[in-house]
Amino acid sequence: GDGVSDLFQAIQPYVENFKAAVLEEPTDESAPLKLAIVGRPNAGKSTLINKMLNEDRLITGPEAGITRDSITVDWNWHDDALTEDEKLDGIEPDRKVRLIDTAGMRKRAKVNDKLEKLAVADARHAVDFAEVVVLLLDATKGLEAQDLRIADHAIQEGRCVVIGINKWDVAEGPSKLFNGIRAALDDGLAQVRDVPMIAVSAFTGKGIDQLMKAAFQARRIWSQRVSTGTLNRWFEDAIADNPPPAPGGKRIKLRYITQAKTRPPSFVIFGTRVDDLPESYRRYLVNGIRRELGFGGVPVRLIIRAPKNPYHEKE
Helix, strand or coil, X not given: CCCHHHHHHHHXXXXXXXXXXXXXXXXXXXXCEEEEEECCCCCCHHHHHHHHHXXXXXXXXXXXXXXXXXXXXXXXXXXXXXXXXXXXXXXXXXXXXXXXXXXXXXXXXXXXXXXXXXXXXXXXXXXHHCCEEEEXXXXXXXXXXXXXXXXXXXXXXXXEEEEEEECHHHCCCHHHHHHHHHHHHHHHCCCCCCCCEEECCCCCCCCHHXXXXXXXXXXXXXXXXXXXXXHHHHHHHXXXXXXXXXXXXXXXXXXXXXXXXXXXXXXXXXXXXXXXXXXXXXXXXXXXXXXXXXXXXXXXEEEEECCCCCCCCCC
């Protein structure tokens, strides 16, 4: 083990730069969609990918833990339901997808086997390199706390999340189940509202086209940039409708906003006394960005900064 720590330190900057280059490069609709399928063991991830490919490419079975390594498969999905707007945007019906199958992720306290720990770590790394993450649920088991943890990890990494409810063909009380999962997601993932949720069956193929449609739409939203004029008009209206508070009688002034980056969409607001801005007002602004600027269902980053004071050092 001599020197391994030094080797890791030497390699890490290259890995981080590579990841940034992969995720932040401009993406047009013809670029392959990097789609990771994640979830608890036995949710049907490998079976779903086999159905997408229409061949038994991945090993499946009733036992949990068959998939150990993240496996990448290139696939062409044919979109039979292109809208007129999508056709005008030059989107082709044949869409390239890079599917990533991952090991099932159990609750951390239950993971004792060393090989399983490596498999779960590999699945988490697959999320880091994906653009859209499909969290696959088992309709016969519903939504559990571990599902929310997996979704939260993807959101914290800035990835789009689409919920797929698998085994829909054998679900009991589907309408009640769907509404219950939606309510639990809205409560448990308050930081991202309106995450797309699609009922699917890896056995019959039901819902796969709708799932892919939602994934491509999520990437489109995740990659979009708002014009400066539109952004400033929204910002002025948001502040006029609900001015920032004035703690201690001293008003917080928010002066201007800019979109710093995409993938995930990130915005920076500059102002004075911003350290006193309450979290509730920050949520008000993020919710407005999602609702008014078309960023619903994807993670949004909002950074609030005070401009540098040229006299600060002298003082």
